[in-house]
């Protein structure tokens with residue numbers, strides 16, 4: 001099931017393995033559910049809720065807080081070359097951010113490649129949120145003409161590797177980490193059970 005938010009951008013609705021409902025929204029300044037300022041605060045709050053292990057797996061460093069420059073970079077999106085999607089749980093008082101997926105185009109030469117990353121707050125991991133985020137990110141990237149999503153993953157990161165393999169990723173060792181290349185053209189990912197059904201095809205182009 002899907003719906004559109006206040007700005008007309010597609011929102012998808014999902015359920016975790018335990019039945020908890022969550023939504024995936026595009027992160028665009030001024031769009032539902034967060035303004036950019038709220039999004040910065042939510043990212044910092046999410047960072048504090050991440051375990052040291054998850055912070056290491058995502059940032060390959062022991063950082064506890066995001067710097068102003070990192071917040072600038074993480075919230076600098078245009079919906080085409082720099083895209084972020086946030087997973088949220090609707091609450092009476094608003095939305096609780098539980099995960100984020102993003103990609104940034106590396107090159108727009110012959111093959112359009114974007115580097116991607118995913119993070120789900122530990123409290124909500126292993127519930128299918130990461131799978132739903134990656135499926136939505138792949139779909140948006142494909143609609144935006146991206147041909148390959150590239151991620152860097154530690155060999156110990158079983159959950160991320162499982163996700164990449166589900167998307168038929170080519171995985172190679174590069175400088176002590178694994179490079180996972182998800183080819184988007186001509187290689188459809190395995191559908192996520194209870195995943196989203198898009199109603200607004202291609203609307204991220206506008």
Ligand SMILES: CC(C)(COP(=O)(O)OP(=O)(O)OC[C@H]1O[C@@H](n2cnc3c(N)ncnc32)[C@H](O)[C@@H]1OP(=O)(O)O)[C@@H](O)C(=O)NCCC(=O)NCCS
Nearest residue numbers: 054057117118119120125126127128129130131158159162
């Ligand atoms: C990697 C991450 C995004 C996965 O998100 P998630 O919501 O926990 O993952 P899901 O529940 O959707 O599960 C995805 C797959 O991983 C498997 N999995 C989940 N947790 C696992 C664990 N602890 N060990 C092994 N496999 C696991 C699931 O079985 C599923 O595999 P399947 O598709 O074959 O069934 C999340 O664990 C995370 O944010 N980790 C910290 C940051 C990070 O590592 N980011 C990736 C670097 S870019």
